[in-house]
Amino acid sequence: MRQTNVGRRRFLVSLGVTGVLLGGLGVNPATAKSNSSPRKRNFRTHLRGDEEVPPVETKAQGQLLVKFDDDLTQFSYTLIVANIDDVFAAHIHCGPAGQNGPVGVTLFGGEQTSASGILAKETVTEPNPGNVCGWESIEDVYDAIQSGNAYVNVHTVGTPSGEIRGQLG
Structure with a gap:
């Protein structure tokens, strides 16, 4: 059971780091996948x-x-x-x-x-x-x-x- 909690914590920490990184780039992590990229010109x-x-x-x-x-x-x-x-x-x-x-x-x-x-x-x-x-x-x-x-x-x-x-x- 302890190993499962460690894995879950690692996942949550990595998810939090990803959110901070995306937020720092001006990307809302909640909508990052739903926004389409700008059209190539x-x-x-x-x-x-x-x-x-x-x-x-x-x-x-x-x-x-x-x-x-x-x-x-x-x-x-x-x-x-x-x-x-x-x-x-x-x-x-x-x-x-x-x-x-x-x-x-x-x-x-x-x-x-x-x-x-x-x-x-x-x-x-x-x-x-x-x-x-x-x-x-x-x-x-x-x-x-x-x-x-x-x-x-x-x-x-x-x-x-x-x-x-x-x-x-």
Whole structure:
């Protein structure tokens, strides 16, 4: 019986210490589990040829950095690439890892270019009008990224379906 009381005291002491620690961090221990964590606002992905479907052998690579505002009405992004030639477009597509999907947001489009560095840096306030993803708002884009159902790729003349790709989420 004494051992059970010792175990109970240890449990209560550890519970009390946890409460003090959480209280010191400004967390109410009674509601710590019921509060949901703040929504993630920043996303990053590395783009590589072996992430394309089907995989592409290339020395090109890239990074996409995305930051949503608090109201989910816009996002800012920076698309950085290296060792890539003849780029004509870059998009966020809807689709899970390993599957291709339609374009939802255009990140770069225009004159064909070769690049190493920032390819595009903008703020987006709406997805492409009439996109087949069904995204009508920036919050729809956010939800797709948050659920792992969005990816970015960079299209080149030699690989029009995409030379490098990275899954967002």
